[in-house]
Amino acid sequence: MREKLRTYKLLTWYKKLREEQIQAELNKQKKVAQEISQKIKEVKTQREKKYEEMENKKVFTGEELLSKFTEIFQLQELEKRFNHELEEKKKEINFLFQRLMQEFKERQLMERLTEKTEEAWRFEELKKFYKEMDDLVVLRYKRS
DSSP states (O other), rough: OOHHHHHHHHHHHHHHHHHHHHHHHHHHHHHHHHHHHHHHHHHHHHHHHHHHHHHHHOOHHHHHHHHHHHHHHHHHHHHHHHHHHHHHHHHHHHHHHHHHHHHHHHHHHHHHHHHHHHHHHHHHHHHHHHHHHHHHHHHHHHHH
């Protein structure tokens, strides 16, 4: 019973450690997702500035127009790439959150098993103690 109790305590500790590791990874991925969101906002701002420049200057040469549209197209492609990365990070964050919930449930299960095993072990120890006391009383009674 004592070994079983040690095993449950070890498993509980392991599950808690895994839970902390997953939580740290989840926080890291959230931070990366926020950085990507910030990059998307910056690219959108740059693209809007390019459009404003084009609105302010009404006449363009062919090269200028081609250059502006190329820059805008490149910014749109960059934004698409960042959006794709953000979606991937969101999927990864969701997956990590699911794993975190699973580890949490498993840790709770281990804690409950530990508590029940401790309770059963204490009950057995109490039964042993009462049996020893009964034996002592019987021995003492027989001596008298």
